[in-house]
Amino acid sequence: MPDQSFTTVETAALIILMAEAGPVPNVRLTRYYRCELKKGSRERLEQLKLIEVERPSGRLVLTLGDNGWAYCRTQLDADAVPSGSGALGGALYAVLWRWARFLAVQRSSLNEFVAASNAPAATGTPARGPAPVESDVEDRVRAAYRLIAPRAGDLVNLADLRDQVGDLVTADVDAALRRLNRRRGVVLVPEANQKTLDARTRAAAVVIGDQPKHSISMGAS
Numbered sequence: 001m002p003d004q005s006f007t008t009v010e011t012a013a014l015i016i017l018m019a020e021a022g023p024v025p026n027v028r029l030t031r032y033y034r035c036e037l038k039k040g041s042r043e044r045l046e047q048l049k050l051i052e053v054e055r056p057s058g059r060l061v062l063t064l065g066d067n068g069w070a071y072c073r074t075q076l077d078a079d080a081v082p083s084g085s086g087a088l089g090g091a092l093y094a095v096l097w098r099w100a101r102f103l104a105v106q107r108s109s110l111n112e113f114v115a116a117s118n119a120p121a122a123t124g125t126p127a128r129g130p131a132p133v134e135s136d137v138e139d140r141v142r143a144a145y146r147l148i149a150p151r152a153g154d155l156v157n158l159a160d161l162r163d164q165v166g167d168l169v170t171a172d173v174d175a176a177l178r179r180l181n182r183r184r185g186v187v188l189v190p191e192a193n194q195k196t197l198d199a200r201t202r203a204a205a206v207v208i209g210d211q212p213k214h215s216i217s218m219g220a221s
Helices: 007-022 026-031 039-047 064-075 088-104 110-118 134-148 158-164 169-178 199-204
Strands: 051-054 061-064 153-157 186-189 206-208 209-211 215-218
Touching: 007 039, 007 051, 007 061, 007 064, 007 088, 026 061, 026 158, 061 064, 061 206, 064 110, 088 110, 134 158, 134 169, 134 215, 153 158, 158 169, 158 199, 169 186, 169 206, 169 215
Parallel strands: none
Antiparallel strands: 051 061, 153 215, 186 215, 206 209
């Protein structure tokens, strides 16, 4: 890939995708990481094969491409912090350079490091720290619903809701959804036309009473 200069947001998006090391919904990039990759930048990165873009059910999902991995590796060895990066950008590059020194000492590649960090945690070692209390998970689910739903009471796809709470353990979210289903004003419903379900929506369903539920509605609280 020829030498290219990228905006701070473009570089940040590439580094976030490297850290995620897998598909990332564009809505997660924007809302969770506060990194809004505009259409022009997204199309440019895609054209340069730095990222791959999929559009399941009309939603954007981004993955770092081979050229993106190569570019991110160069950032670990960058000579200076890119101009306009700000204090947080400087802090990020300080971490990247420390990371590069670690890889050099360990004689490990970036790909090897990512593969190792993606491995399941050892038995008995919590991967995400202390489990959140039930009320905290319910509050997160309610907040995610309010963020997505145009109005209270509107149906929201559980797949969209799960994107907003992707840092939580799936089983904890499932349990919170089942508890919320017993709350006044909260309703979980199955998709009426099962033939229209895509893989993403099926995977996000929560089973209640032996029936998969695909959408949730919450009244004003």
